[in-house]
Amino acid sequence: MPTTTMNIEELKHKNKDTLDKLDKHAKYVFDFKDRQAEKFFGAMSPKTRSIMTFFFSPEYDYNSATETFDPNDEVEDLQLTHSEIVRKVWSRNQLIMAWCFLIFMSLASTIMSSSFSSYIVYASSEFSQMGALASVQIVQSCIFLIARALCGKLADNFGRFEAMTISVVCLAVGSGLYMGIHNIVTYFAALAFYSVGDIGIQMMYEIFAADTVTLRDRTFFQTITLIANLFTPWVSGPMVAAVLKNSTWQWGMGMWCIIVPGCSLPFLFTLLYFRIKAYRMGLRIRRGDPNRTWFKNTVTGIIRMDLPGLVFLCAGLILFFVPISFCTGTDNWKLGENIAMLTVGTFLLYVVFPLWEFFFTKHPFLKYKLMYNRFVTVPGCIIGLYNMAFAIYHPYFQTWLLLAKGLPQARATNIHMAMFVALTGTTLVFSPLMRWRAKLKSVLTWGTILYFIGMGLTYEFRRPEKPLSTMILAQVFEGVGAGLLVIPVMVYIQVVCKQSDSAAAITIYYFFTSSGTILGNVISAAVYRNHFPKILRETGLFSEKEIQTIFSSIYAGLGYKIGTPQRAAIGASLNTVMRSLLVGPFVLCAIMFCLALTNADINLNVAQRIKRASEQRKMDENEGSTEENGDAGLVVTNSFEEKSAGSSDDKKQVNEKVVQAV
Template identity: 25%
Template structure:
């Protein structure tokens, strides 16, 4: 018996309750990793100290939190056009989300280090505070500028809460069960995807959008803080059991600053965060520059961003005393392949989906309500398939075959077939069929992708790996939106000029720019048929590019090692 075991046994006999004595003598391999950072040690000690009952309660809390957070995401998206319209600046609707989306993606890198260095509960509470501050500012804003600033706080906090939930699931589930548990937690979106619209409409027709944000200002802390209390209570239990290493540093303020800069890999974090932010911003801001991509500002941001990301790799390889992510992990083919797949997934999705809602209404004649049902089916089917593939991984231990032989081919089939069925005279049922194929593939790919990157890393790097995967998603999405907009702006005006009846040519710019004007022409009329032909030509190019993007995804999956997750032990204590 080790000295640690002896100390724990003696402690349990005196000042530890009966419920704690059951974990008072954990096996040596269940003790926290002495080489891990403090936050990782603390969560490992917590999972050793708590019981399966507490773990079950925690997962119920996670589901409720995810329910509220995903509903809030949908409501915010629905209300933003009305907020900008309230200040007579509806044209700035996309602009207010640009900076917040980029910052929200990049800050998860910083949050990953907060979770690892200070602890999961501390980082989680920090995100809750930011989210609530953002909601208060959104409810009280008196201009678009104030709303845009509030969106930054809200997005960083809200995204951070959901990111921390993903890390918590990774902390409290075995690699074999991780995909299934992540899918079950995400299943809340099966309900919330249908609620955001009615909730938004109810407040807009009633007390107003400010009261909606005010309601979430109360609701978010009410549903999120109990999980913080649960984690802290069990962390204190782990301390009483002696599972948490003593950390009496006796450092001065300056020494503490230098110590945490070293623990955070502050230089590496600054390089990668600034690099990714400067790389992503031009994809969103180039339209605001008179010279577009030829603008000196856009070019300089791209160049500096790429240089900083290369500098980050060099720093991690040669100079970092404590690496943000080990250089060997950066070059691991499974990790790199997972990142490529994540970028390809979001690149393809944003290419075909950017104008999909408008396409359903203009070319297929669907109402806004029916078009939204088709779009929401992507979420519903994707979540159901994620649960199924999570269970399959639990049973077989294999994740690569599902992605390689089902996910990738089904994605290519779904997007490719949509090219054939995009024409206005084809039955809408074929488009729905293609959409279902893509949704099934998405549910499979998302779960397998996260399992792949986590299977290649130790528990110490779980938070960082999930954050890096999110960064590649943002990069793929930013490129996809940019390419989609460029294709649309190039094809639609030219094709309208070629197809519109001569009497409608004077209205070309209005028809191109206004969805309501496009829908005002009856189905079957010469002008509507001309608009539908233009849409078909644009969708051909968008769908072709989206199909080609899956070549990158297939390469990413082929790079994975065929790992069997059964028997791989990353987590400690009572986990699923």
């Protein structure tokens, strides 16, 4: 018996040695580019090497993203990070259960979001405003920008449960309003509530992942919330077609006010349970002085949310960019209402908002000090340019599929979602490789290259004579490139920020995405409004009234049968517009590639170890401060947490190894 046990142990030891050798050899192969880069920089003169290193291989200080503890901080600034509280309160099995509930909720919200993009085409046509599709996207992107900041501040100042609850309620109200709208004004009111709820829920998925998952595994777990994209085309496409056949688009959008809140109840109850459990353990999640009343702490939290700044920014963006999208290429600049909107929007956006943010509020819209960090701004610009390139042509992509390609609604929705399927699948497939390699610079670089290739294929295969399969291939290439950009960039920004700033880091990430989307939609609206009617006139097949009808409603274009000269002219005109819309993204992709080369090659393993070590030191210092000062407002208890194994000497050895790894 002892001999058998010894043989098993020897076999395990041999297998471990073999795996270690394979891992070492594999990493040696993958590090080929790093060795070549060292030779390349080593062959340069010292001055040239320092310049090239600064631009293309900058050094990163891992200690810049560690938690610090200042005993002189105010009471309201002393708190545990949410990730620390999760480790104290939640067990592994409870986290698995919570993630199952979150995935169940994300299935409903993802299917809802994918179906809404199809309903919007018919909703805008209902009010003869198909030409305003990109303008609708501008308004929605502006609301998204504000909603993300608002949700991040809610999550930080009040709690994760409160932020998720408010987001679900807003989505339910917005979806419910869609069922009763009959004009463009009420449509925008419903859009505002829906946008706040939808983007708030998505952002809470990211924040929950940041609280509960290590840096190495974060790419995979943040992608899990999008797993419904893998089968959404086979669900949302037939569903949209069935709803439009048997009911109306209002009901198709409004039914989600029941479905999504119902699917969110298990996750919300889980968050509430552990919120109460942490409170009973004496762990404070919400900022505030425990010596003040609940009402005063709530008022303090509201003040920290910077609501006036959010209102100034949202109103300024909408009033400035929407008139530009409507007026470009027309004489509408002379209209009084457009002049008034541009004037007020310019004043709010470029005068009132900056003055308020830098001189009047103590809690600005964004943590601007984080944006001074090059390793936050550069990847932020990459994801901003990606969203700008995507938003330039995508608002009218499904319209092009329906009119130029003559596809039925279900197939058009499937192709429209092909990119998102590829994006989700790519991130899921490559996340184990990202975890093993623990470096993201090469991932981001390859993402920009593949997205550029996909954009080129979309430009080439948009022609009517090209088979539909080639367009699907182009969308898959775009999705693969996007899959190596969207989530990895978010993780990269979180790595270089402190864990306590995780919500602020995600807010900054979405600030860049929304800014790029807004600019892209402005360009898209301007090109479509300026080119499409003009090209239709040049065909000589339509009267001015017919041109305006086709321009404003998809129903008018679909009314012409496939094969008629009029339908062919509409398809050719839209194809020319798509050609113009796809030129700009080429330049943006080239800039994205250059920016990707300037990122630091950060090691996620080293960053995770150093962050964990700093958090442990902070917790120890907090406990010591509480023991010395008594009940000074910060309550930290370890009664429900298993003590870390090892003595103080062991901890010192761990810290020394971490420093050596850096």
